[in-house]
Amino acid sequence: MDILKQKFQKKAAELKAEVKEILREHGETVVENITLSQVYGGARNIQMMVWETSELDPMEGIRFRGYSIPELKKRLPKGPDGKEPLPEGLFWLMLVGEIPTEKEVHWLTEQWIQRCNIPEHVFKLLDLLPVTTHPMTQFIMGITALQSGSVFAHRYEDGMSKEEYWDAAYEDAMNLIARLPRLAAYIYRRSYHNGQHIAPNIHLDWGGNFAHMLGIPGSDFMNLIRLYLTIHADHEGGNASAHTVHLIGSTLSDPYLSFAGGMAALAGPLHGLANQEVIRWIFNMIDAIGTDRPTDDDIKEYVHTTIAAGKIVPGYGHAVLRKPDPRFIAQMEFAKQYIKDDPIVNVVWKIYELVPPILETMGKVKNPWPNVDAHSGALLVHYGMKEYDFYTVLFGVSRALGVMASTCWSRALGFPLERPKSMTTDWVKNFLAKTPKVASNS
Numbered sequence: 508m509d510i511l512k513q514k515f516q517k518k519a520a521e522l523k524a525e526v527k528e529i530l531r532e533h534g535e536t537v538v539e540n541i542t543l544s545q546v547y548g549g550a551r552n553i554q555m556m557v558w559e560t561s562e563l564d565p566m567e568g569i570r571f572r573g574y575s576i577p578e579l580k581k582r583l584p585k586g587p588d589g590k591e592p593l594p595e596g597l598f599w600l601m602l603v604g605e606i607p608t609e610k611e612v613h614w615l616t617e618q619w620i621q622r623c624n625i626p627e628h629v630f631k632l633l634d635l636l637p638v639t640t641h642p643m644t645q646f647i648m649g650i651t652a653l654q655s656g657s658v659f660a661h662r663y664e665d666g667m668s669k670e671e672y673w674d675a676a677y678e679d680a681m682n683l684i685a686r687l688p689r690l691a692a693y694i695y696r697r698s699y700h701n702g703q704h705i706a707p708n709i710h711l712d713w714g715g716n717f718a719h720m721l722g723i724p725g726s727d728f729m730n731l732i733r734l735y736l737t738i739h740a741d742h743e744g745g746n747a748s749a750h751t752v753h754l755i756g757s758t759l760s761d762p763y764l765s766f767a768g769g770m771a772a773l774a775g776p777l778h779g780l781a782n783q784e785v786i787r788w789i790f791n792m793i794d795a796i797g798t799d800r801p802t803d804d805d806i807k808e809y810v811h812t813t814i815a816a817g818k819i820v821p822g823y824g825h826a827v828l829r830k831p832d833p834r835f836i837a838q839m840e841f842a843k844q845y846i847k848d849d850p851i852v853n854v855v856w857k858i859y860e861l862v863p864p865i866l867e868t869m870g871k872v873k874n875p876w877p878n879v880d881a882h883s884g885a886l887l888v889h890y891g892m893k894e895y896d897f898y899t900v901l902f903g904v905s906r907a908l909g910v911m912a913s914t915c916w917s918r919a920l921g922f923p924l925e926r927p928k929s930m931t932t933d934w935v936k937n938f939l940a941k942t943p944k945v946a947s948n949s
């Protein structure tokens with residue numbers, strides 16, 4: 508058994524025993540009451556699942572196993588030039604709760620290189636699609652095609668015991684993560700570079716090799732990809748992509764299929780697709796105004812026009828966060844360190860000053876601050892990746908780290924089929940007829 512799997516097995520057995528004890532003593536304890544507004548309002552804030560790998564605080568933002576992004580930037584092992592953290596280290600941390608050593612991260616990089624081979628039928632399937640097919644559609648189809656190699660599905664068919672689910676899930680998680688950069692780069696090169704593919708470089712780390720296969724040169728772009736893949740990896744369990752992976756996985760559908768489902772959720776404009784929408788919106792604004800150096804008034808007017816047309820301002824707002832997203836700030840700091848006077852980056856920073864007060868005056872937006880998607884496109888455009896339809900695929904490659912580590916935990920802890928209760932409005936009316944009215948706080 509490999510070193511990471513051994514560590515995970517030990518930790519999982521300990522936590523499983525602990526959870527059993529917690530539930531034996533406190534299983535009937537009520538965690539919180541739920542209001543009708545939450546039921547009709549997208550289940551906001553209802554605590555209804557366990558997700559070990561990260562936790563989101565509305566004011567402070569994401570912590571991965573207790574570590575904030577600035578802490579991770581300091582403590583995780585870094586790429587060859589010692590600048591940006593290696594996403595391999597974050598996966599290790601999320602899976603077993605320990606910051607890995609340089610040696611352990613090196614081992615993981617090697618593992619993913621050994622597991623990165625993609626069967627020919629996957630490329631053949633993608634080649635049948637029109638090159639104009641949205642990259643997220645290609646990504647989901649590619650992942651689904653990879654499912655034929657699912658260790659979990661094959662072992663289940665062979666009569667695997669419940670006690671082994673975590674082991675098969677681990678194998679699929681490791682293989683899938685290893686293969687995603689190659690799959691994503693293949694989609695990028697076939698969609699935008701006439702199918703001129705670039706072979707993997709086995710001497711590079713997971714993120715560095717991904718940047719290399721995308722074909723965008725330079726060590727700064729490699730560093731951007733390392734940081735990007737780290738900060739997008741997980742955002743606790745309730746976000747739409749993570750929750751979808753959790754839900755599908757609970758049916759014992761294998762990790763490939765549950766990840767493909769999660770990617771379909773990520774492809775929505777209120778979630779991960781917002782990263783392409785942000786840059787499309789900025790390009791449209793620049794076209795409408797006629798310059799990539801718009802004034803404050805130009806931008807304000809464009810924001811008002813967007814809102815007046817009944818549209819959202821992409822990259823702003825969040826279902827949980829109530830402060831600027833630390834993932835936005837991390838990208839802003841990257842730009843300050845690596846990039847000088849880039850027009851699109853400057854526009855993103857001006858929008859950051861101008862949009863929150865406008866959203867606040869609307870009186871209904873709970874969080875007027877930027878989220879992760881408000882900045883990422885400007886950095887990619889700077890390094891030459893202007894094909895914004897591809898951006899959500901990058902997000903998806905990163906998100907695999909968190910949702911796959913969590914899938915291992917879900918199978919190790921033996922989580923059952925997820926099946927919350929729904930209700931009809933008739934049920935609600937009957938219930939209200941019998942229930943004393945609670946004063947509204949608005």
Ligand code: CMX
Pocket residue numbers: 746776777778779780781814818819820821822823824825826827866871872873874878879880
């Ligand atoms: N621009 C305009 N209106 C906005 C807004 C924005 N950026 N953010 C919220 N609102 C509106 C909502 O549409 C809602 O309006 P209605 O009452 O008319 O339906 C109202 O403000 C209240 O919404 P909220 O409670 O503040 O936000 P939600 O939790 O419902 O939704 C989110 C959160 C992210 C979907 C929303 O803020 C939004 O649409 N943002 C823009 C899209 C975006 O950037 N998504 C990416 C999020 C991060 C990620 O998952 O990748």
